[in-house]
Structure formats: C-alpha cells, structure tokens
Amino acid sequence: MKKSALVLMTLAALAGTSSLALAQASDGVLTVATIGEPPTLDVMQTPTDIVLTIDQHIFETLYTYDAEWKSVPLLAAGMPELSEDGLTYTIALRQGVKFHDGSDFDAKDVTASLKRWMAINSKGKQVAEVVESLTEDGDHTVVFKLKSRYAPLLATLSQASVILPSEKIADTLTEFVGTGPYALKERKPDQYTQLVRFDGYNSPEGVPSNYAGKREAIAKEIRFVPVPDANTRVEGLISGQFDYADSLPVSAFERVEGSGNAKPVIFKDAGWASMNMNMKEGLLVKKELRQAVQAALNPNDMMLAAFSDERFFSVDASIFPQGSFWHTEAGIARYGEGDPEAAAKLLKDAGYDGTPLRLMTSRQYEFHYKIGEVAKAYLEAAGFKVDLQVVDWATLTTRRADSTQWDIFITHSNFPGDPTTINTITDAYPGWYVSDQKTKAVAAYMDATTDEAKKAAWDGIQTVIYDDAPLYKVGNFNAVSGLANGVSGYEPTYWPHFWNVSPKK
Amino acid sequence: MNTMAAVSMPFASGLRRLLGNRAMLCGAIILVIVVLAAILAPWVAPYAPNKLSIVNKLKPPSMINLFGTDEFGRDIFSRAIFAGRISLLVSLGVVAISTVLGVILGVAAGYFRSLDAPISRLLDAMMSFPDILLAIALVAALGPSLTTVILALGITYAPRLGRIVRGSTLVLRELPYIEAAVAMGLPTWRILTRHVLLNLASPILVQSTFVFASAMLAEASLSFLGVGVSTDMPTWGTMLASGREYMNNAPWLMVFPGLAIVFSVLSLQLLGDGLRDLVDPRLAKES
C-alpha cells in the first residue's frame, strides 16, 4: 500500500472515531432519495444496486468489504481457517447476535440461507458448482468443503449472500427479517421504504472503513424514497425535502453547491464504463476488428462528453483504479489517444467489408448514450460504418442476450471485491467471452491462496483481456450525490449507507 | 395534444375572410421556409449536424455558432435544420398513414350502411384513448424506431380522419347525382373513386393539415419521453430531451429547438384554418 493512502486512511479513521464519540442516538429521520423503486427486497434474487443499497441496512453477510475492497468479518467472528490444500474453510460465527424478530443467530441460519443463495443467486450458483458440502459444526461454526480451489469465495460471501432466520426462508420471501442495524417497518411501492432502528443490534467492532467496522444506528428512522427523475432529486435536496439524494447529474454540481442548503458529495471511482463486444456472432468475431475498435477510440473525449469535466472522471487503462489493490499496468495496449491510422490498418488487414457495426446503447443512463455518440464519431473516422441504436434499457437487456442482434453494447460496472466476479470474465455473460488463454489465466487465479499470488494471477488475466479484447474499458467515473447541510458522519460508499450518520438537529 | 379539428372558426364576413387568408399566407411562407431548409439542409447548414468538437461543448450563441453548441460541441443551428427533416418526414408519414386508413374506414362506414355501426364503434373506441397515451403504448409495443413512431401516430390519428370522411360521405351518398349514378348501375368502386373520393378531397386536405400539426407535437412529446424516434439524425424532440439536463447552465439547448417546433406547428395551423375557410364552411363544420 502507498504511504499517502495509509496516512489518509488513518486520518479518516481518526475523524470517524471522533464523530462516533460525539454521536448519540437521535429521534431524527433521514430521508434518502434513491434513483428508483427496488423491484423487491429479496437481494439474493435481485442483486441490483438499489436493492443492495437498501438491504445492507436490514441484512448482513458473513463478510463485508473494507476500504480496499478486501473481505473482512461482519457476521463471521474472524477470517476463515483455511486447510493446507485450500479446500476447507472453517468459519466461526459471532455470538450474541439477534435477528429483528428476537431470535438468535446461529449456524443453522447460515447454512439454510447460503443454500438458498446457492440455489437462486447467479453468483451463488457459480459457487455451488465448486462446493462439495456446507455443514454446521456446533452452533457457532460452519464449514465449507470445496471440490476445487476457489479464490473469490470470501468476496462472494460479502455481497447479496445475506443471512436470514432459517424458519423465515421460503422460495418467495414474505418477511424481511435480518440482523442489521435497521429493521424494515413499512414498504409502499413507488412511495417509500421505511426502516427503523433495531435496538437489539449487535455491532461488529473496529474502526469504520467502507462497510466494515463499528455500525451504529443513530437516526431513529431511514426513509428511502424513489425519485427516478434526476432533476427532481436535485430540487428536492435543495428545498430540504431530502437529506441525501443519490446519483445526481454532474451538471447539477454547481447548483447544489451554490444552494446553501446542501453540498455535493463526490465518490471517487464509483465505477467504470465499458463497451462490451460480441465475440460469438457477427462482425466482431474477428479479433483484429475488436482490436481495431480499441485502437480507434479516444477514451478522454468519451468521458469528457459523458461526465462534463475532469472532476468527475479519470481515464485509466488498468481495469481497477489507482489506489485499488488490483490496480496494474500489465498488458495494457491500444488505449489512450485514439489512433485512426492504426485502427484503419487493422481494419484493412482483417478485410473489413463495410458491414455496419451495430452499437447499442440506452438513455437510461445518460452517459451510456453520450459515450455511444462519441464512440460512433471515432469509429467512423477509423473507417467503420456504424449503426448506433439508441434503445431503452429494457430492450437493451433483452437484445443483448441474443447474439444475432448486436456487435457492441455500452454498460458500466462497479469495482467488485474480487476481480474475477467482473461479468465479462464469465463465459455466459452477453458477449460470450470464451478463450483458451482466458480459461488458463482464470484457473491460475482460482488456484491462488495468498493475496500476492492472486495479484500476480490477476495481472495475467488483465493481459489476456487486453489481447482478446472482449471489451473496451472507457474510463472510471466518480459518482455525485448530495447531502443536506446539518447531516453529519456520512462517508461515501458505492452503495450509500446511513448507519453512523446523524440527522439534522 | 390538441384536437384542432374540434375548433371551427367560420369567418362570417368577407373582411374576415381576407384576414384569414393573410394569416394563411403567413403560415404558407413559414412552412415553405421550414420545408426548404429541411430539403436543402446540407447546403443551408453551416456545419455537419453530427460533427463533434468536445472542446467547444456548451458554447453560448455567437457568430460562429448562431444557436450555440450542445454537450458534444455540435452546432445547434445546423442540427435544428437537419432535425426538421426527420420531424417533417415523421409528420408526413403520419398524415399518409392516417389518411389512407381514415379514408378506407370512413368511406366504408359512410357508404355501406351495414358497416357503419361496427366501424363507428371501433372509431369511438380508438378515439377514447388520449393520443399521446395510445402512441406511447403502441411505440412500447412495437419498439421505438422511426417507422414504429410513424405507424403508431398514424394509427392514433386515423380515427380523426375516419370520422370526418364518414360524415362527409353520409352527406354525399344522399346527393341526387350519386343516387342517379347508383340507379344507372355504375359499379360501386367507380362511384366511390369518381364521385365520392373526389368530393372528399377538400375536407381531407383540411383535416390532414391539422393532423400534420398534431403529429409534429406528438412526435416531440414522444421523443422527449424517451419513447420516440431514435436515429442518427436529431429531431427537435430528441434535441429537447437531451438538452434538458443542461437547462440551468445552457438554456439555448432548449430554446431553439422549441421555437422551431412552435413556428412549424403555427404555420400549419394558420394554413389549415385558411384552407378550411376556403372550402365550404358547412363541410368544415362537420369536424
């Protein structure tokens, strides 16, 4: 780790403790404007950002991510004991933890919950393929036995693999009972989801860092209000209606800053935008053409058009951003200025016949659309014929599942705790990235048991990705949200969380 | 948005008639300018509509960029001119489809007694849906694209023409010379094409002008809601939709495409009113 980052973290930690020391349980309410209504609160079934954001207050996982996106204990008592062969994980559980309905949390709840997770969650299903058995060992220990080594296990146990009381588990959840600092009180679809402080909450110890460390439910109540229109979120924040407004357009930054009622909050490197290519069918089955796409594009212009100015984005070829454990320069190629000549040469070598490139994007996220517009201009400059299809998100998600319909689609992701959980790396994700060198590189990663070995293996994977060109990484973006003046203790995280946050007096 | 058809403005006196025609002339001139600009866009527009220049983004109106630039640094003046092409094309397509559908349904209902009740009920049912709502549902059903927007709006406005045509046909059917033609044993298709359709031309023309105007407003609304046309070329509606985000910092993104819509629709309304004034006011009042 870099020294400056260490200093910063220590400072942040100090600031965190001092505000904690002052914080007291309050009768206040935090009203949070979210980008939309969650389709369900069943996060195992639907692990989208909005569900994860709300659910993390209600439910907890065995592990969670710290500021470096490493998995650290949450409901687990400590890091797992790993057998010599790397196949057996023995996980001790914290004692004295209670669910919102008053029942005790124990090993039975963990095995029952994780079995449901392995049956219905897409990441859980991948885990299920390598799990030989999951058993209880007494009331406060569970044991995972694996068929083969699986490096991302802890990362997957840190997200959406929430623990519910074993007796509440059903195919369709009807009661949402967890161990988190807040309990669900009422949900009115399209109006609000109301959470109240759980007085019997048993917090993990430690300095708060990202989602890890001590959690204290200070506000008596949190209300998540779906406000799909970004301008409405801005105006509501400024008028004092909301204490926090998620995901604001960068063009509103000055307006929020100048309002005197609220301040904009920047969360650096919230995610990255990418252009995913279809390797199964159509034009881009040819690797040279995919590489030509890479060579043709200018990431800086795309990000500038999409995010207005440099406060809100960074251009970085490494898949993971500066400061992340996984940041690496390994294998980087054809990223930077945009080189139409080099691209044109690749086009010629590949015998490009002028078939239009179907570039699919949506306006659900305005920046997807803007990246598409700029990409089109650069690809055309290199000699591609481009058919830019602007569709709504529903159509995009349907069409991209059909390999005959598209060549490139634009999307974005967060930076996951484990690099191999990036969607594109999975064979089945639209784009269908299948290659021998990828399989080999990923296998090497799965086999790794230490952080150093994992990092070296990840260098290999990134190198392969740049060569195979299943996607074009456009750049990293910062998220802008807004916080009402008078609200204190808020620390920006990818899924915003409101424990340790004091409402307005 | 607005059923202009519901409004009739019988100008009683000759003075009013002249005034109406002056307004009509005004409308015709604006429309000709808009249409010419659209047709001659490549020569009229100072820049290519999709020419990016990220460094020049969001520049206010100036001598270099008459209407300013958008978030990609594209020239709004040039884009507005090219957008007219798509907006006019969509509206023209809508008029064509709704006229064809409306005439078929209207003549069938008005001329053949047995078809009147079922077709009229169907037209009633279609007219019960507010135009935008029906178009949204249809576009959602067919998937947003240039053709589906034209189709959806064409279907949406067909009943308006259908009703007018039915009403006029009912009147025509009872006229002595048509009855005479029937008595003489002229084939039905011949009567319909020779005598009925020809006489329907003026009310159809008037109503089409208003449908043209409504279609233009509706296309803008659909594009604004994000269920409209998606092509390489901008429309005034899509320009407004993407400009909205910058309304606070760069209002020119909103003002100019909006004015383009207002002037085009206005010219059509003026033209339609004048035309209605010229044709038999009694027929026009059927609307």
Added chain:
Amino acid sequence: MARIAQALLRRLGGMAIVLALVVTVVFIIVRVTPGDPAAVMLGSDATPEDIAQLRTRMGLDAPLIMQYGQFVMGILQGDLGQSIFLNQPVTTALAARAEPTFFLTLFSILIAVTIALPVGILSAVKRGTIFDQIVVTLTMVAASVPSFWLGLMLIQIFAVGQGWFPASGYGGPGTPFLDRLHHLILPAVALGVVNSALITRFTRASMLDVLGDDYVRTARAKGAGEGRVILKHALKNAMIPIITVIGLSVAMLVAGAVVTETVFGLPGIGNLVVSAVLRRDYPVIQGALLVVAAIYVLINFIVDMLYILVDPRVRL
C-alpha cells in the same frame, strides 16, 4: 320522458360496446410488446437462466388467450390485475397516484376556463378589433406550443430563476395539503394555458354563431341592453357546445398530464404509465390505458346526456 329514457338506454348500450372494444384494443396493444419485464426487473447483471426462471414465476409463460380471459374476468370483478413490478394490485397503484393527476387536471381546467370564457366572449363581441386580432393570434400561438416545453420554460423562469415555486415533485410523505397544491401551480399553468387556447377559440366561434341568430337580433331590436343580450341570450345558447369542448378537454388534459407530470416529477398516473413502459409492467399499462379511456367514454356519455336534457333541438 319515455323518449329520453329510450335515448339513455340506447347510448348506454353503445357505451358498453365501445368499452368492450377498448378492453380488447388495450390487451392487444400491451401484449404484443417485445422486451421482457423479467429482464428489466433483474437488472444489468442478470443471466438468461435467471430471467427464464423469473418469467415462469411471474406467469408470463401462460398462453395469450388464457391471459386475455383472466384479464376480462378480472375487469368484470373490478380487478385490473397485479402489478408485476410494484407487487401490488393495479387498482391500488392507480388509486395511490390519482390525487396529483386529479388536482392537476382540475386546476388546469379551471385556469383554462377562467381565461377562455371571458376572452372568447369579449373577442367575439368585439370581433374585428385589434383586441380580437390579438386574441386570435395568441390562441393560435398557444396551441402550437408543446406543453412540456412551456413547462420547462416556466420552471426555468419561475422556479429556478425567481424561486417562487418548487421546480418539481409533489412534496414527500407527510407534506401538508396546501404545500402539495403549491407544487401543482406551475404544471397546471403549463397545461391550462395551452388548453385555454382551444376553449377560447371555440367560445369565440360559438358566440359568433349565436350572435348572428334571429332571436339575438330580435332581443336587440326589442331594446334589451347589450350586456343583457350577450349574457342572457347569446351566452346561454352558446354554452352547450362550449360545455362539450370543456368536457372533451378534460380527457385531453389527462393525456397532456402524462408529459407534464414527467416534466414536473409529479407522482401521478401519467408518471406511472411512463415508468410502467420502461419497466415493462404490462398490467399497469393495461390498467391505466383502460381507466383513462373509460373516463373519456364516461365524460362523452355525460356530455351527450346533458345535450339531450338541456337542448330540446337535439335529435333523439
């Protein structure tokens, strides 16, 4: 009386047929929609297997004819189905959003009528004057403005610029009623002004018609005061067509509300429809289309009946 009862029955029958057609049209439109609610619900990370599983769970695999049968049976029992996304009955979802739409429509019709009646009458009475010409021109311009664009301009000037009104939203949960109404002023103006153009023109035209009629001339000849002639004789007779137009504009305002609610972030029925389209929430689109169309048919029916009751000249 018997004639009126007969006419009432005949029109009721006609209305039932139209409603049945409306139901079928709605079902057809909504169910040919491509795009998959399951895919939308699961978000960007979903795999095809997840989506297929959810489709089965949501009953989207049932044959169309069965879905139609269920739909019709449901409507007869006042059940518009269950929202796929919101996980609540469509009727509940619509009811929860009725308030802003109702008041928005009410306010804009009030604004429209308040402007349109006096201006239309005056313009007819003073026909040919500068005032009349200005009115004719202004109504023409107002009818050419897209209401959403007017709304955005109003936001820019009066909300963002002057700060007199909230720029958007309807207040959060627990906002006092008057505060919520404050949120409705700008949208109601945006919608009402555009609509007033239509009613003004109609009022003017009807008044011009009536002012030329014999009995008005007779009243004048008898020496009745000009004000009395206009208000008592002319307006009374011009009112019936004017009421018709007002009735019809209520239905059109509901359509205008779709766009206006989106612009102003009002959680009304229009907003619900737009998000339902994006969420591929078939039952909600069906329900909303159906309810709005039914309201329109009902208003038409009431206007028809008013005609019969009020105007003896109407042919039964």
